[in-house]
Amino acid sequence: MYAEERQHEILRIAQARGRVEVAALSDELNVTAETIRRDLTTLERAGELRRVHGGAIPIERIGFEPALAMRDTVYIDEKERIAKLALSEVPDEGAIIVDAGTTTARLAQILPGDRELTVVVNSPVIATTIGTRKNLNVLVLGGRIRGKTLAAVDDWSLRPLAELYVDVAFLGTNGISVERGLTTPDPAEAAVKRAMIHAARRTVVLADHTKLGNDYLARFGELADLDLLITDSRADHDLVGDIEAAGVRVVLA
Numbered sequence: 576m577y578a579e580e581r582q583h584e585i586l587r588i589a590q591a592r593g594r595v596e597v598a599a600l601s602d603e604l605n606v607t608a609e610t611i612r613r614d615l616t617t618l619e620r621a622g623e624l625r626r627v628h629g630g631a632i633p634i635e636r637i638g639f640e641p642a643l644a645m646r647d648t649v650y651i652d653e654k655e656r657i658a659k660l661a662l663s664e665v666p667d668e669g670a671i672i673v674d675a676g677t678t679t680a681r682l683a684q685i686l687p688g689d690r691e692l693t694v695v696v697n698s699p700v701i702a703t704t705i706g707t708r709k710n711l712n713v714l715v716l717g718g719r720i721r722g723k724t725l726a727a728v729d730d731w732s733l734r735p736l737a738e739l740y741v742d743v744a745f746l747g748t749n750g751i752s753v754e755r756g757l758t759t760p761d762p763a764e765a766a767v768k769r770a771m772i773h774a775a776r777r778t779v780v781l782a783d784h785t786k787l788g789n790d791y792l793a794r795f796g797e798l799a800d801l802d803l804l805i806t807d808s809r810a811d812h813d814l815v816g817d818i819e820a821a822g823v824r825v826v827l828a
Contacts, residue, residue: 581606582614586623589633593749594785596630628788629811653783653807656828658682660805661745664779668692669742672771673701675726675764676747678781680704686711695741697727697767721764728763736770744775748782750789753817756798758791765793777802784810787818798823 576584581604588603589595597615601608615631618624624631658681665671668691673683675698683701686692688710696702697716706713716735718727746768750758757780759765772778778800784807798821806815808827819825 576604578614578617581610582618585611585614586618586633589624589631592785594627594630594632594789595624596785598629600630628814632789650783650785650807653809653828654678654681654781657781657783657805657807658685660826660828661779661781662687664743664745664777664803664805665690665692666742670695670739672696672739672741672744672746672775674698674744674746674768674771675701675724676781678783679745679747682745682781693741695736695739697732697771698725699727700725716767718767719763721761723761724764726764726767728761728767732767733770736767736774739774741775743777743779744771746771746778746780748780748786748795750791751780751782751786751798751804751818752788752790753798753821755790756794757796757800758789758794760791760793762793765795768795772796772800779803779805781805783807787811787814 585595585600597608597611600611615624615626619626624633654677657678661682662685665686670693672695673679680701683705691710693712693714694705695714702713702715705711716727716732718729718732721728748757749760759768780801787806787810801823804818804823804825805828810827815825
């Protein structure tokens with residue numbers, strides 16, 4: 576593969592996944608890490624990518640968001656480990672919020688069958704998955720359904736959340752950083768996530784390692800709003816340390 580072809584492929588992967596990592600690209604394209612770094616530098620100079628710790632993101636990243644179906648096919652093992660670890664944060668009884676997302680959906684699928692829980696969701700997909708469970712009282716937030724994430728947003732979601740109070744909110748995020756806190760590409764979805772935080776006694780964020788150190792357009796929370804971040808063991812140790820230094824408890828799956 577010529578350098579130009581390789582760089583085109585790197586850009587395609589970055590746009591599809593929202594981020595590329597040097598080590599993963601080196602393995603995937605069968606070239607050295609130094610070659611990948613040179614490619615990323617070339618693409619950055621061309622205005623196509625922006626270098627970040629350990630890799631790069633598309634320059635249009637602030638407005639870019641992979642569709643739900645695409646996100647559900649990457650980092651499957653990591654997301655499943657995160658979801659299993661999050662089970663320990665589910666109360667024996669009471670009410671929880673499960674945010675729309677691929678990792679949170681995995682948590683919803685494995686909710687224990689021996690606990691009586693009220694589960695508030697803003698995802699018709701998750702509601703369909705768990706709606707027939709006899710031990711779960713599933714409440715679905717209404718609103719406009721975003722095509723990218725299949726999450727309910729806008730006023731019909733925000734109004735009910737203002738009147739609810741649950742034990743734990745399990746949230747997903749597109750980005751988490753010390754500088755910007757919790758971020759996501761869409762302001763309407765950010766507003767719902769913010770309302771979920773306010774409606775919960777505790778907030779637990781489920782995010783695979785690619786989300787750490789990234790920032791998106793709309794901020795929906797500060798690190799101080801978090802009680803726990805559950806990520807996977809591939810997370811950059813420096814980024815984890817920075818988040819812990821900001822006062823957030825981090826657990827690696």
